[in-house]
Amino acid sequence: MKLVLNGNDLRTEDIKSFIIAPGMTVELSPSSLDRVKKSFKMVQEEINKRVIYGVNTGFGPMASHVINESQLTKLQQNLIRSHAMGIGEPIPEEYVLASMLVRLNTLLKGYSGVSPELLELITFFLNKRIIPVIPEHGAVGTSGDLVQLAHIALSLMGEGEVIIEGKRQKTSLVFKKYNIKPHILKPKEGLSLINGTAVMSGIAALLIEETHHLLFLATRNAAFALELVGGFNDSISEKLHALRPHEGQVNIAKQMREILASSKLLKNREIFHRKERVNGDVHLIKERVQDIYSLRCTAQVLGPIWEAVYNAKKYVDTEINAVTDNPIVDIEQKEFLHGGNFHGDYIAFAMDQLKMTLVKLTMLSERRIDSFLDPRSNLDLFPPFMNLYQPGLSLGLQGLQFVATSTTAQSQTLAFPQYVHSIPTNGGNQDIVSMGTDAALLTAKVLENAYVVVAIELITLAQGVDYLNTSLNLSVSSQELFKKIRKILPKIEEDRELYGVLDELIEKIKTF
Numbered sequence: 001m002k003l004v005l006n007g008n009d010l011r012t013e014d015i016k017s018f019i020i021a022p023g024m025t026v027e028l029s030p031s032s033l034d035r036v037k038k039s040f041k042m043v044q045e046e047i048n049k050r051v052i053y054g055v056n057t058g059f060g061p062m063a064s065h066v067i068n069e070s071q072l073t074k075l076q077q078n079l080i081r082s083h084a085m086g087i088g089e090p091i092p093e094e095y096v097l098a099s100m101l102v103r104l105n106t107l108l109k110g111y112s113g114v115s116p117e118l119l120e121l122i123t124f125f126l127n128k129r130i131i132p133v134i135p136e137h138g139a140v141g142t143s144g145d146l147v148q149l150a151h152i153a154l155s156l157m158g159e160g161e162v163i164i165e166g167k168r169q170k171t172s173l174v175f176k177k178y179n180i181k182p183h184i185l186k187p188k189e190g191l192s193l194i195n196g197t198a199v200m201s202g203i204a205a206l207l208i209e210e211t212h213h214l215l216f217l218a219t220r221n222a223a224f225a226l227e228l229v230g231g232f233n234d235s236i237s238e239k240l241h242a243l244r245p246h247e248g249q250v251n252i253a254k255q256m257r258e259i260l261a262s263s264k265l266l267k268n269r270e271i272f273h274r275k276e277r278v279n280g281d282v283h284l285i286k287e288r289v290q291d292i293y294s295l296r297c298t299a300q301v302l303g304p305i306w307e308a309v310y311n312a313k314k315y316v317d318t319e320i321n322a323v324t325d326n327p328i329v330d331i332e333q334k335e336f337l338h339g340g341n342f343h344g345d346y347i348a349f350a351m352d353q354l355k356m357t358l359v360k361l362t363m364l365s366e367r368r369i370d371s372f373l374d375p376r377s378n379l380d381l382f383p384p385f386m387n388l389y390q391p392g393l394s395l396g397l398q399g400l401q402f403v404a405t406s407t408t409a410q411s412q413t414l415a416f417p418q419y420v421h422s423i424p425t426n427g428g429n430q431d432i433v434s435m436g437t438d439a440a441l442l443t444a445k446v447l448e449n450a451y452v453v454v455a456i457e458l459i460t461l462a463q464g465v466d467y468l469n470t471s472l473n474l475s476v477s478s479q480e481l482f483k484k485i486r487k488i489l490p491k492i493e494e495d496r497e498l499y500g501v502l503d504e505l506i507e508k509i510k511t512f
Contacts, residue, residue: 035110086135158182344436
């Protein structure tokens with residue numbers, strides 16, 4: 001399997017495919033490499049003719065310092081070494097690979113002035129799965145992911161550390177193993193490597209693909225819950241949602257109708273048509289006339305999330321095929337365009353939107369868990385805390401509910417947007433920043449939390465199926481989920497320790 005890059009049509013799903021398929025390799029489009037060569041040539045030709053930011057000048061507030069020709073390579077090396085200062089745990093390996101893939105694709109557009117040899121080395125790293133160690137903390141997202149990308153650049157120089165085949169080691173040892181030489185940075189190459197949004201965009205691309213899957217699973221969960229309580233089918237009526245035609249809401253309701261078409265448990269309102277009319281005194285009926293909001297309003301709550309994923313993907317697909325460094329080499333007009341395409345606000349905004357909606361998805365799932373565990377909410381349809389053994393002696397799912405509640409609460413705290421959390425830095429040069437990489441990393445945490453709560457909801461629903469002994473009446477989708485859960489986690493009767501199996505279940509549902 002090959003992924004051919006040309007700088008123009010990389011998509012989030014391509015990045016995901018590369019990450020999950022170890023045998024997939026990257027190739028560079030020959031026509032794109034031709035443009036890269038012309039861009040590189042122009043930089044070499046213009047070095048002695050004009051002052052070019054970051055090529056023969058200092059950086060940021062020191063841009064007015066013009067650098068002697070003999071020191072241009074040293075200038076680029078100093079830029080990388082001075083910025084490879086990240087602190088904290090390494091970010092996940094798949095995020096680094098995604099970041100490298102994005103940076104390679106954007107440099108391949110031929111507007112950055114780098115050499116073909118540099119792109120070929122990045123390609124070698126990707127194809128051999130040589131993964132630079134990038135610490136978590138350090139980027140403000142403007143001028144792009146300077147600190148994180150500097151750790152990738154440092155590895156290309158043969159310095160720093162990398163992970164290969166799960167082992168962390170010095171980059172110099174890996175170069176010796178493969179008999180390759182460290183790249184000597186040409187003028188502008190250091191700046192081109194770290195000026196850009198590749199880390200935040202690479203992480204965002206993977207999060208979008210994972211959120212897309214989670215949203216579908218959350219929709220299946222919602223349908224499962226609705227039928228298990230014998231909910232009313234008019235809450236997902238095509239006519240109802242057509243009267244409020246938000247695209248996401250209509251789409252979620254449609255999915256739920258398709259899922260529940262095979263269910264034998266949903267009710268329609270004909271049950272009330274059969275009731276005797278009562279005159280005079282108020283008459284109490286035992287049936288619930290309307291389902292609670294976490295069951296009845298699923299499409300209205302998940303709809304905006306569907307749209308947030310769609311919009312985020314649009315932003316990210318644009319970003320990973322964009323020129324995001326500075327200055328830009330315009331070979332047609334023989335100009336160097338100075339600007340701020342490295343500013344990460346588009347990705348920061350998209351990730352904060354996604355993060356906020358993921359918190360709401362988590363809250364929706366947590367509320368349904370509570371409704372199943374609290375007999376006051378489910379009108380005694382289920383035993384307290386789904387206790388299938390001996391209430392009082394055994395505690396059922398009480399402990400799991402605490403996990404769902406605390407995890408949801410943490411995500412609510414993390415919902416604060418990084419997008420508006422700008423702190424000026426760099427001597428006032430970077431006076432308004434995006435915090436895009438942190439926005440993406442925090443979204444990743446919220447996404448993981450969402451999977452925890454959705455997994456606990458699935459356990460709760462499976463307990464409900466066992467209590468009602470109604471698996472054969474479920475929709476095909478819910479039967480499938482029930483069987484998959486029970487394959488990993490048998491019915492919970494007597495209290496037992498679930499710590500290890502819960503971790504396994506959370507990972508498994510990412511493939512459901």
